Amino acid sequence: MLDPRHSQDTIAAIATPPGDGGVGIIRVSGPRALDIARRIFRPANPAFTDFLPYRLHYGHITDADGTELDDVLCAHMPGPRSYTGESLIEINCHGGRAVLGAVMQEALNLGARLAERGEFTYRAFMNGRMDLSQAEAVAEMIHAPTKAAMHLAQVKLSGLLGTRISELRARLEGLRAQMAVAVDFPDEELECLSPEELIDTVEGVRGEIAELLKAVDRTRAWREGALAVLAGRVNAGKSSLMNALLGRNRAIVTDQPGTTRDYLEETLNLDGLTIRLADTAGIRATDDAVEAAGLTMGRELMDRADLVLLLMDGTASVDRDTLDAARRTGPDKGLAVLNKADLDGFDESNGAPLADLGFETVAVSAKTGAGLDHLASRIRERILKEAGQPDPDELAPNARQAAVLAKADRELADLSGDADAGIPYDLLSVRLETACDVLAGITGEIAASDVLNSIFDSFCIGK
Missing domain, CATH: 3.40.50.300 (P-loop containing nucleotide triphosphate hydrolases)
Known part of the structure; x- marks a missing residue:
């Protein structure tokens, strides 16, 4: 289980699939990542003085006795402009299991610990490098069964779903502000939000939620x-x-x-x-x-x-x-x-x-x-008779996101009904606040720890 209290640990993992291959990548992230790289990397270029950011450096990885383990390409991505938002080292080794295991062990010997499932992406989320919808899109990219599914995940990875949800929340938050004015200053001659305007805005948001939910059914065959x-x-x-x-x-x-x-x-x-x-x-x-x-x-x-x-x-x-x-x-x-x-x-x-x-x-x-x-x-x-070929820019929520949207829609439907029945604004604002909080669960601005763990547990170790 991912624990925010361990966010200052330096973590390491093999980021490529298990088995033998031409290239294997080891990823090290955290405050000690650069120090570990400096201690195990021996540059082939005698003019090398230190790692230049975002550059591949050729050399060798050695163990504590100075024995060469492999010739590698090594890169340093300093935070916050790295995948995790913190100092990140990537070591490109030969892809044999023994080689990767030996290099990985040296990183662990120097103070790194083995990363948990999804911990690199979890750190990217916690450090503001991506919202929760983008983090989920990373897993969807990895598991995409088709090219179309890959494109659908890329759209969300770009942040478009998070942006759409934030826009919907902003409209609802604007209603909350207007309702607060009406409640706090009932006797003032201020331009007040009418029930009709409230219902129109809420139904407009519901219409956009409905379109997102339709996209789930339209693209299911391509995604799953x-x-x-x-x-x-x-x-x-x-x-x-x-x-x-x-x-x-x-x-x-x-x-x-x-x-x-x-x-x-x-x-x-x-x-x-x-x-x-x-x-x-x-x-x-x-x-x-x-x-x-x-x-x-x-x-x-x-x-x-x-x-x-x-x-x-x-x-x-x-x-x-x-x-x-x-x-x-x-x-x-x-x-x-x-x-x-x-x-x-x-x-x-x-x-x-x-x-x-x-x-x-x-x-x-x-x-x-x-x-x-x-x-x-x-x-x-x-x-494909009903679905057809998906639009390259289609926003298609996954099952969890669709459930969150459906819950928000139910809350907004009840809000419209209550407004039409003349329920006071101070009571309506409770439903509006709930709908806003529910939508925030898609981007992760408000998300329970068990939800986060269930999401990141679906990742592989090196991601």
Whole structure:
């Protein structure tokens, strides 16, 4: 758990992913960072006298006995113009685990301690280098599943979301000031805020909050990936289709019905859109408790899915179980897939009952790959039917920020209702203050320690 009382410690961490690589970076931040660098760095240039800010210096890292550990590039970023807002050293070593471990140990021996998760970014936040929305955007950049998700995180990292929230708060704070005048000087002939003006301003802020919340739904598929569920009768070819779309054997395929008893989930990238593809247990009546539990789980996945791929054996008529699943899913959320197009008995008219229900039907052969490109294209287009390509400048709050915005909106909705009912301004100001404080939780101006810890605990050690 991050503790502000330890903010004067010098911290160190390996900032690159674990494993062997060409380059590995060690980051040291805090009041002793520069002193540690001076003691372990031996410059290759005899004219070197000290670290020049924001410059890479070539040399060697040595241990306490003077033994060379690695040849490196080392840079010093003095505070407050560094990532953390304090003196920061970055050592670019070779990326072997032994090398990084040895260099890291020397930094620890000289007084640094191992950084906790997210502590570098936490210090940047505490030192005013970024607000909380920007700090969260750092984690979103690291975990972005697509290029579009990366751009959405970059917009927030630039500070635009924090600026928008600050503007909304400023408008509400202006109302608070006007209400305070009306309460403190009720008998004075001052230009006073009318209930109508109060409600107009509040509803204007609510309108902008609504737009931000709409962006959450519009961009969710790009930020988090979409869920596509394969459903249908046993032996319709769901596992074969999953393997064909993934381009490898992930699901077990046999002639025996009911091979998939649980569900499998794998990630598929369709032209920059991340799809979580789930293969569910085949639909059929069963007395097997394990298989029945798998079927229940499959129905729950279908309910949560962005798109349900109802798979049918194109060599046979549509069965009742598949029709029941189609009626429950509906054509807006479902795509009918007629499999086994490579077999002689295949007949596209077998999919007519689902077409009559309004389902789009795509014919494929999971065995030969026929129709797979068209199916992949339709999966992508159907999932993006509502969202479309995100605007490069779209402000899309994450789940935590959306919950905060929704809470503020509820408070403002109650405020408008109370104002319309003639509730006195001194009581209305309490709701207004609450809404302002809630919004401040997005930028971190007012944030509980448990909220901060939950956010920064999601970071990697070196960030």
